Amino acid sequence: MVQYQDEESVYNLIPREQIIPTRPPRHVSGYPSKVHPHDLEFGQTKLQGHANFGLPNGANAVSPSKFLKSHEKSPVLPEPSIPSQTKTKLKAPVPLKDDRPTMGLTSNKNYITSNAVEAILSKPGKVPQDPFQWTTRPGYGEVPVYLRRNKQAIMREKEHFEQYVKMRNQPESGQMVSQMSAEDRAQLILHLKRKWGKVNHHFQGFSLSVDNEMKKRRKEELERQLAEIERDIKTLERGDTILVMDE
Template identity: 30%
Template sequence: MYQEEESIYNIIPKEVYIPPKQGKYKSRYPPDIVPTGSTLALRNSQKPNVRNCGGHFEEIIEDHPISCKYSTLGKPKGSYKQSPDRYLKKGEGSQSIFHLPKIQNNSSIRQSHSQEKIKPPVPKLSESPLLLKGTKKNFILDNIVSNILSVPAVSQSQPDWLKKKEYGQTPRYLQRIKERTLQESIIMKDIVRAQEQEEQKKLYELSQQELQNLRDGLKSKWEQVYREYQQLTHITKIDTIHKLRKKEKCEEQLKQLEADMLKLKKNHIFVDAAK
């Protein structure tokens, strides 16, 4: 029987199972015991490195007894209230300073210092200094005799630089520089010549027929613009901006056409194909 099918047993309410409540868990180990080999809370302990090395379950007091009362949180509230019965007396506000005991060494054995002294000791009165023996030598007379008997020093002859083989000649490094500059100038001339040849290949000369066609076209254009300009010159009063602009435009066109016609008067004209 599938669960999706209808059944009369589904009408009967099912009992809710409530599991029994178990008791509270309580560990068999004490909760306030220090872990084995702990290094915490060792400020006043007798074991400064580790604590509870044996793994005991009992509380073992390992701290020093506190000698000063109320050193942690102080006395209860209201204990420091002033009272006329407890006034400050002599010696209560100050504490005596303990002095270290003096150690006296009565033994005859003294410590030997291996470190050498920086300065030598001062000589005693009984120690007489070493005195140099005097001499009866006459240094002035000895100097005169040594100068008389001395042999004059031979002066070494200096070389005559005017008789040198390379005197008056161009240094070799200047010759190398001159040859290098000459080679560079030849290379630059070759480069410029090659560029000029490339540019000349791009130029071509206009034929006489093409020149004549250009001249006729410029002449007809000039006559047309000049006719328009002559019509504007008869106007005595230019009262609008349109007329003024038209007159200025005609003047600029005439100047440009005259400059172009002047260039085309030459017999040989070359045109750059790259442009």
């Protein structure tokens, strides 16, 4: 690869390879080089022909011998011929008036049995079905499973909060303080991070526009929970020594 030096350099003393450019192939037109002069138009097709004074007087007059004859403009039908493809007869032709039926013919067919067999082997018709009644569905009117699950989660959080408030309100006298082990501390941090992920998932699911008071309160509550969990995680990760008051 040849490197070009804009300024003075020792590398400029090295003899460079002379690159001889290759000549591209000569252009050859795809059109014929020899054209007959009669084939050249030179724009003559765009010119208007010589003008005249039109037809002589009386050329457009109606002649009495040229009149519209009867059926002159009627379409000319082809001559009738034998059809190339004959249609199959789906039903037997009606008997002629000269036909005489054969008398005395009897049949041993059991019409009762044949009708029963035809009824058994026939395809059943489409039976109309009544519309589905949602009131008869199993579990109709009961509390959904997800509501019961959410209610249980809320009750557990409420119990934990009540225990926390009860522990805070107890007098400090007579309480024992113990140090939290590293395993319990790591497990508690992991639990708080998982809880932060769940709360953040619900928070990210909110729309950008909060159009009513209920959504606004719910969003503020989630923001408060996220801030509280983040504060607890920072407190636990700040040092290795965590003191816990025994109940």
